Amino acid sequence: MWEEFKKFAVKGNVLDLAIGVIIGGAFGKIVTSLVNDIIMPIVGLLLGGINFSKLEFRFGNAVIKYGAFIQNLIDFIIISFSIFIFIQLIGKLRKSEKQKKAEDPELTRQEKLLTEIRDLLKRP
Known part of the structure; x- marks a missing residue:
């Protein structure tokens, strides 16, 4: 069982997923920092200095922090x-690679040799 697990864990797809x-x-x-530190202060400034993280609604003893929800929604x-x-x-990168492969088919050994002969015959 341990050997099977090691084979599974070392497969490329599992490692790719972990990475x-x-x-x-x-x-x-990074995106959370972008939103919290750059975008939300600008949005708050445009809306008259509103700090979304502190927006809340009190209903008895319960506190509904809808500002945090707005923050997470923007995130x-x-x-x-x-x-x-x-x-x-x-x-787009994959598509361009496929097109490049389709445009430049791999030459066979015989085609490579013929190309070399042609190039040698063209020399003066």
């Missing part, structure tokens, strides 16, 4: 848009 999760976590921190929108743009870029 993706780690990079995603770091990316999430989600920015992260989703960033991932969308990233996936679009990767798709």
Whole structure:
């Protein structure tokens, strides 16, 4: 059972997934900092100095922090848009690689030799 687990854990897809999760976590921190430290202060300034993180509604003893919800909603929108743009870029890169491979087919050994002979015959 241990050997099977090691084979599973060392497969490329599992390692790729682990790396993706780690990079995603770091990316999430960057986007959260972008939202909290740059975007939200600007939005708050445009709305008359409102600090979204402190917006709350008190209902008896309960405190409903709708400002934190707005903050998280903006985080989600920015992260989703960033991932969308990233996936679009990767798709374009893959598409261009496929086109490049289709345009430059691999020459066979015989074709390479014929090309060399042709080039030698062209010399003065």
